[in-house]
Amino acid sequence: MFGRKKPEVLVVGAGPVGLFTALSLARRGVQVQIVDKEWRTAAHAYALALHAESLRLLNDLGLREAVLDQAYPIRTIGLYDGADRRAEMTAVDLVVMRQDLLEGLLEDALKNHGVKVLWNHRVAAMVPEDDHVAVTIDKLEKGSTGYAIAHTEWIIAKTKEFEPAFVIGADGHRSQVRETLDIGYPGIGDPLHFAVFEFHTDADLQHEMAIVMDDQTTNVLWPLPGGRARWSFQLVDFEDHTAPRRKDRFEIQIGGARFPVLDESQLHTFIEERAPWFTGSIDEIEWRLVVRFESRLADAFGAHRMWLAGDAGHMTGPVGIQSMNIGLREGHDLAKTLANILQNDRSMENLDRYSRQRLNEWRYLLGLKGxxxxxxxxxxxxxxxxxxxxxxxxxxxxxxxxxxxxxxxxxxxxxxxx
Ligand SMILES: Cc1cc2nc3c(=O)[nH]c(=O)nc-3n(C[C@H](O)[C@H](O)[C@H](O)COP(=O)(O)OP(=O)(O)OC[C@H]3O[C@@H](n4cnc5c(N)ncnc54)[C@H](O)[C@@H]3O)c2cc1C
Structure with a gap:
């Protein structure tokens, strides 16, 4: 199942952070395997922008040009208080890039390094030992059951054991790697809900990300390529307002979660009330749903031979697209640290340093210190x-x-x- 050479590092999760981390390891000559329980990469641009630091790291992986070919540059960041424009920042090396396109590029680059993502492979158990981690992986296949109406479900086709020297948990906010290590993942503050709309518009958005703040809410407009835009409006007391209508509410499933779908009229109301300066047309709404964002921080970013990167270690609100982008940097740092341990016999203590630095940075970003x-x-x-x-x-x-x-x-x- 894992090819001729035994992997030194197993990356659990082929989201943006896992793919990026696996590629960083492969480019350093580390034998890496990456598995994901799903059958393919993300189907949508959830986290839609790449920060300057991400572009630098992608440059190191030889992918900057390929990314820029498909990306849409952001040149300014406007700050609004309702109708009033309060401030403007110049953005350097900030681009809109669909998360699914980024994942596709990373997967192709991995293939070029001889690493194929093992989709439909779910890590079922991990037992940390002195010099390796004993990992059990289930290979999932579609099976049909039932009589009159056939019902398709995923069944375990095969179970394999193997023993990488290290495991990286890039397995998202419900991280099994984190749970195996019994690392807490406490919430910070109340969850935030955002009404997200993606639509076609005739507005000339001038390559600007617009942040609109009133006393209670923060809202953000991102221009997208192809004459499209994404508005995200923060909802206040979301559950309370919608309770009477919840039974009729139409929902869609994304991964393991369900997201309520919104009415088009709500988009018009939000714009009139919060951003009356936006006078562009709203032609074809492609996406309209309520997304819940929690802020969480793991108590540690791993231990001994199992380490975390990305949403497995932290979650934050959507506006600055910090979670995925900083997750890419974490993947880079972890790949560099592990390559040094495996190839240059460097001290395992550098991994503890990795964890301390991550906690330091996220405590700051999540408003817990400074x-x-x-x-x-x-x-x-x-x-x-x-x-x-x-x-x-x-x-x-x-x-x-x-x-x-x-x-x-x-x-x-x-x-x-x-
Ligand atoms: C609807 C939606 C809208 C969003 N909007 C925004 C936004 O506006 N701004 C923003 O910054 N972020 C947004 N996000 C969040 C953003 O997508 C995440 O921050 C980003 O995907 C995190 O990347 P990751 O690689 O750390 O984890 P993930 O993308 O969650 O990837 C984890 C992977 O691990 C796999 N996995 C989990 N357990 C196992 C296992 N046991 N075995 C094998 N594989 C496993 C999963 O299948 C998954 O593919 C949104 C997310 C959603 C769902």
């Missing part, structure tokens, strides 16, 4: 919203500090790449 500091010259509207702005920057580390600086805010620099 924050953005306003000076005497900072516009009072910005100063009052400094903490709410932190998760909205489409950047991290020094890039985030540079964007914040444009608004007169000083940020702690916690890039902390290993």
């Amino acid at each position: 924050g953005l500091v306003a000076g005497p010259q900072t516009d009072p509207w910005i100063a009052q919203r400094a903490q709410r702005l932190l998760p909205c920057f489409p950047a991290s580390g020094d890039d985030l500090a540079a964007l914040a600086h444009q608004l007169g805010l000083e940020a702690e620099t916690v890039t902390a790449s290993v």
Whole structure:
């Protein structure tokens, strides 16, 4: 099942972070295998932008040009208070890129390195040992059961045991790797709900990401290629407002979760109430659903021979697309650290450092320590919203500090790449 050479590292999960991490390992000459319980990559652009740091890392993997060929550049970030434009930042190397296209590029690049993603392979159990992890993997196949109406379900076709030196859990927010290690994943604050609409429009959005803040909500408009746009409007008291209508509510299934679908009229109302400056047409709505976003941070990013990257270790709100992008950097750091341990006999203590650095950065980004500091010259509207702005920057580390600086805010620099 795993080819002639035994993998040194098993990556669990072929989302953007797992694919990126596996490619980073393969390019460093590490024998890697990547498995995913699903049958293919994401079918939609959930996290839709790539930060400057992600483009640098993709450049190191030889993929920057291929990404830019399919990406849509963002040049400015506008800040609005309802109808009023309050501030503008210049964006450097920020692009809109569909998550599914990115995953396709990464999967192809992995193939070119001789690594095929094993789809329909679910990690069922992991037991950490002194010098390896004993992993059990179920190979899933479609089976038909039933009489009058055939019913298709996934069955276990084969079970395999194997023993990589390390496991990377890039297996998303319900991470089994994290659960196996018994690492807590506490929530931070209340979950946020956003009404997300993607549609065709005649508006000239001028390559600008627009963030609209009022006293209670944060909303964001991303221009998309092909004359399209995505509006995400934060909902207040979502459950309460919709309770009487919940029974009739139409929902769609994405992965293991169900997402309520919205009415088109709600988009018009949100725009009129929160962003009356948006006067473009709304021609064809391709996507309209309510998405729940939690903020969570793992108590540690792994232990001994099993380590976490991406949503397996953290979750945050959608505006700044921080979770996936910082997840890519985590994959890069983990790949570099493991390659050094496997090939140069470096100390395993570097993995603990990886975990401490991740926790440090996310505690900052999730508002658990420190924050953005306003000076005497900072516009009072910005100063009052400094903490709410932190998760909205489409950047991290020094890039985030540079964007914040444009608004007169000083940020702690916690890039902390290993
Ligand atoms: C509807 C929706 C809208 C979103 N919108 C935004 C947005 O606007 N902004 C934003 O920043 N983010 C958004 N996100 C979140 C974004 O998609 C995630 O941050 C990103 O996908 C995380 O990448 P990841 O690789 O860490 O994890 P994932 O993409 O979750 O990948 C994890 C993979 O692990 C696999 N897996 C899990 N368990 C096992 C197992 N036991 N064995 C084998 N494989 C396993 C899963 O099948 C999955 O493919 C959205 C997500 C959804 C669902």
